[in-house]
Amino acid sequence: xxxxxxxxxxxxxxxxxxxxxxxxxxxxxxxxxxxxxxxxxxxxxxxxxxxxxxxxxxxxxxxxxxxxxxxxxxxxxxxxxxxxxxxxxxxxxxxxxxxxxxxxxxxxxxxxxxxxxxxxxxxxxxxxxxxxxxxxxxxxxxxxxxxxxxxxxxxxxxxxxxxxxxxxxxxxxxxxxxxxxx
Amino acid sequence: xxxxxxxxxxxxxxxxxxxxxxxxxxxxxxxxxxxxxxxxxxxxxxxxxxxxxxxxxxxxxxxxxxxxxxxxxxxxxxxxxxxxxxxxxxxxxxxxxxxxxxxxxxxxxxxxxxxxxxxxxxxxxxxxxxxxxxxxxxxxxxxxxxxxxxxxxxxxxxxxxxxxxxxxxxxxxxxxxxxxxxxxxxxxxxxxxxxxxxxxxxxxxxxxxxxxxxxxxxxxxxxxxxxxxxxxxxxxxxxxxxxxxxxxxxxxxxxxxxxxxxxxxxxxxxxxxxxxxxxxxxxxxxxxxxxxxxxxxxxxxxxxxxxxxxxxxxxxxxxxxxxxxxxxxxxxxxxxxxxxxxxxxxxxxxxxxxxxxxxxxxxxxxxxxxxxxxxxxxxxxxxxxxxxxxxxxxxxxxxxxxxxxxxxxxxxxxxxxxxxxxxxxxxxxxxxxxxxxxxxxxxxxxxxxxxxxxxxxxxxxxxxxxxxxxxxxxxxxxxxxxxxxxxxxxxxxxxxxxxxxxxxxxxxxxxxxxxxxxx
Numbered sequence: 239x240x241x242x243x244x245x246x247x248x249x250x251x252x253x254x255x256x257x258x259x260x261x262x263x264x265x266x267x268x269x270x271x272x273x274x275x276x277x278x279x280x281x282x283x284x285x286x287x288x289x290x291x292x293x294x295x296x297x298x299x300x301x302x303x304x305x306x307x308x309x310x311x312x313x314x315x316x317x318x319x320x321x322x323x324x325x326x327x328x329x330x331x332x333x334x335x336x337x338x339x340x341x342x343x344x345x346x347x348x349x350x351x352x353x354x355x356x357x358x359x360x361x362x363x364x365x366x367x368x369x370x371x372x373x374x375x376x377x378x379x380x381x382x383x384x385x386x387x388x389x390x391x392x393x394x395x396x397x398x399x400x401x402x403x404x405x406x407x408x409x410x411x412x413x414x415x416x417x418x419x420x
Numbered sequence: 421x422x423x424x425x426x427x428x429x430x431x432x433x434x435x436x437x438x439x440x441x442x443x444x445x446x447x448x449x450x451x452x453x454x455x456x457x458x459x460x461x462x463x464x465x466x467x468x469x470x471x472x473x474x475x476x477x478x479x480x481x482x483x484x485x486x487x488x489x490x491x492x493x494x495x496x497x498x499x500x501x502x503x504x505x506x507x508x509x510x511x512x513x514x515x516x517x518x519x520x521x522x523x524x525x526x527x528x529x530x531x532x533x534x535x536x537x538x539x540x541x542x543x544x545x546x547x548x549x550x551x552x553x554x555x556x557x558x559x560x561x562x563x564x565x566x567x568x569x570x571x572x573x574x575x576x577x578x579x580x581x582x583x584x585x586x587x588x589x590x591x592x593x594x595x596x597x598x599x600x601x602x603x604x605x606x607x608x609x610x611x612x613x614x615x616x617x618x619x620x621x622x623x624x625x626x627x628x629x630x631x632x633x634x635x636x637x638x639x640x641x642x643x644x645x646x647x648x649x650x651x652x653x654x655x656x657x658x659x660x661x662x663x664x665x666x667x668x669x670x671x672x673x674x675x676x677x678x679x680x681x682x683x684x685x686x687x688x689x690x691x692x693x694x695x696x697x698x699x700x701x702x703x704x705x706x707x708x709x710x711x712x713x714x715x716x717x718x719x720x721x722x723x724x725x726x727x728x729x730x731x732x733x734x735x736x737x738x739x740x741x742x743x744x745x746x747x748x749x750x751x752x753x754x755x756x757x758x759x760x761x762x763x764x765x766x767x768x769x770x771x772x773x774x775x776x777x778x779x780x781x782x783x784x785x786x787x788x789x790x791x792x793x794x795x796x797x798x799x800x801x802x803x804x805x806x807x808x809x810x811x812x813x814x815x816x817x818x819x820x821x822x823x824x825x826x827x828x829x830x831x832x833x834x835x836x837x838x839x840x841x842x843x844x845x846x847x848x849x850x851x852x853x854x855x856x857x858x859x860x861x862x863x864x865x866x867x868x869x870x871x872x873x874x875x876x877x878x879x880x881x882x883x884x885x886x887x888x889x890x891x892x893x894x895x896x897x898x899x900x901x902x903x904x905x906x907x908x909x910x911x912x913x914x915x916x917x918x919x920x921x922x923x924x925x926x927x928x929x930x931x932x933x934x935x936x937x938x939x
Contacts, residue, residue, distance in 0.1 A: 239578075239735055242797060300785045303794065361786060377785055385777035385793075386474050395797025396739065396773040399471035401624040405614030406577075411741030414578040416734045417585045 240410035242395045284323035289336045292352050297380050299360050310390050314383035335372025422646045424456050429680035431456050433667050435653040438511020441687030442631025446639035455645050458669050460652040461507035469622030473775045476621035482507040487819045490835040497782035502833040509649050510632025515620045517744035518602040518628045520565045522556050525549045526754045534761040540809035563601040563629040573597045574604045577741030579768045582800040586855035587748045594749040601629035615741040656684055656700040670826055694816045695831040717816035724806040724841045728852035731795030738770040738800050760843040764806025804848035809838035
């Protein structure tokens with residue numbers, strides 16, 4: 239069977255499209271953890287850098303894929319800053335959502351959400367706010383803004399658009415080779 | 421290409437350019453009848469289609485506001501999207517899968533065969549399989565349905581091979597790549613399937629039958645057919661005698677226009693057709709047009725549906741190739757011993773990664789969900805699709821509050837599962853799961869939860885739409901409504917009961933009703 243190479247085919251045109259353009263290249267290289275110094279959140283216009291970083295952590299806790307670097311979650315979350323800049327209601331919703339999450343985290347763990355070390359503890363905090371507008375808005379946006387990034391499709395074995403390659407008629411539509419002979 | 425004057429009252433106006441409207445438009449044009457098709461959506465040609473699920477959804481889907489209620493899961497997960505249908509020339513024939521089945525004999529006589537099913541509003545069709553067979557044959561030839569007219573079946577893709585292996589192991593006999601209106605070899609000036617996938621995003625090779633490029637251009641070539649895109653019908657008008665005089669529509673700029681007509685055919689799908697009839701209420705017809713029976717919008721049917729996804733230990737790449745060329749028909753029979761009336765089919769189904777994330781288990785998150793997603797390349801998918809019971813309370817109405825941008829009430833869809841639908845779905849889940857787990861060479865990974873959101877608008881509605889329900893002047897595709905002076909016709913929205921899978925008549929309205937209309 240023809241397998242899919244999980245390494246991202248770097249596609250400048252697609253990568254520069256949309257939110258990624260606002261992520262400084264240096265930050266992408268440097269972002270292996272979400273330290274306070276990370277540059278990507280510093281040019282935020284409406285939300286505080288720490289609120290954005292908390293939201294990125296929330297994003298990873300909602301859809302944890304260990305093989306994905308933070309850049310994908312940053313790209314998925316960063317547009318919220320622009321939306322908050324345009325709409326005060328959204329800004330308030332996000333700020334109060336992050337505020338509540340941090341408060342819950344402090345009440346339980348004496349730490350901000352971002353600093354709670356165990357994923358299981360953070361997930362429990364998220365479960366407690368699952369029915370809030372904040373969580374629902376972030377999750378329902380994220381399921382598109384994360385999984386619709388073409389750069390991560392090969393990592394999930396998905397090949398995307400096929401018509402320009404002549405479809406799969408000569409590229410393995412029926413190449414399964416492990417089924418027992420009928 | 422024809423261009424008719426707004427005041428030309430000699431034209432036939434068809435609302436909608438999909439399976440019903442697009443086909444009727446071509447048939448009328450071929451017979452020399454001047455015809456105007458009003459299509460709410462833009463004209464998106466085959467070369468404009470995109471192999472990208474969300475981008476395509478934005479390009480093609482009907483996303484105008486609708487509301488929902490009832491105990492179906494769709495009302496919770498997709499409250500404003502009761503059906504994934506298309507707003508573009510060609511209608512849902514642009515994104516349909518191509519599966520082209522006939523009704524089974526018993527599906528024409530469900531009241532007689534099933535008897536009285538509490539809560540179900542069953543009636544027999546006023547025609548038999550034998551009567552409709554010549555028309556099925558004609559439609560299959562016209563659409564180029566595989567496994568008919570000596571057209572070979574499509575080759576099976578990886579997803580089909582997994583399903584087939586499991587089905588054989590379970591003892592199923594009628595398992596093949598389906599009767600598909602997708603060319604397995606060049607035919608009717610269209611090429612053979614290139615196994616692109618993305619059947620639901622518009623077939624970029626044109627191998628799949630669609631009124632967009634199969635019927636409409638032929639009609640236009642006669643000089644008798646004008647298709648007016650971005651023209652949203654808002655009201656059907658009539659004179660003092662109740663005879664239809666024309667259609668008011670909003671053009672691309674949102675400006676109101678009025679096309680006069682000698683005959684109006686409503687082919688706007690099972691949600692917008694009743695909405696248009698109800699929004700056309702007048703002093704003479706205060707409950708809406710063609711609604712003296714109060715039946716317009718009632719008995720909304722959408723199939724019993726569900727999906728089964730399983731993750732195997734080796735790769736499947738289910739997204740490669742024709743999306744739905746794979747079927748198991750053994751459970752389509754009527755066999756009450758299984759605990760329900762009617763039957764269902766199992767068909768191959770795949771989604772790309774973006775839609776899989778959104779629809780696998782709407783709302784789910786956390787590691788259970790993401791580990792299923794990480795099984796994507798090893799996943800096989802199946803769709804369960806069966807007959808659902810017509811219920812009077814399953815109904816399209818006008819929303820009392822929500823209005824569209826023209827200020828007109830939007831459609832509201834209420835749907836409750838009937839106990840028979842639930843029993844059938846549970847049986848289908850068990851069998852569908854068995855097909856996967858029956859394959860002893862693979863450990864089952866996380867079995868994806870079922871996805872009750874059905875993908876297509878099927879042979880829905882309405883209407884059992886005459887005073888005498890048992891004597892419906894409905895010939896599958898066209899219904900002439902007596903009270904309106906024989907000049908208002910309704911399309912496929914007059915399915916009296918639902919079959920196991922989308923019957924061909926739904927998409928190939930080259931049927932007696934239209935012949936009757938032309939006469």
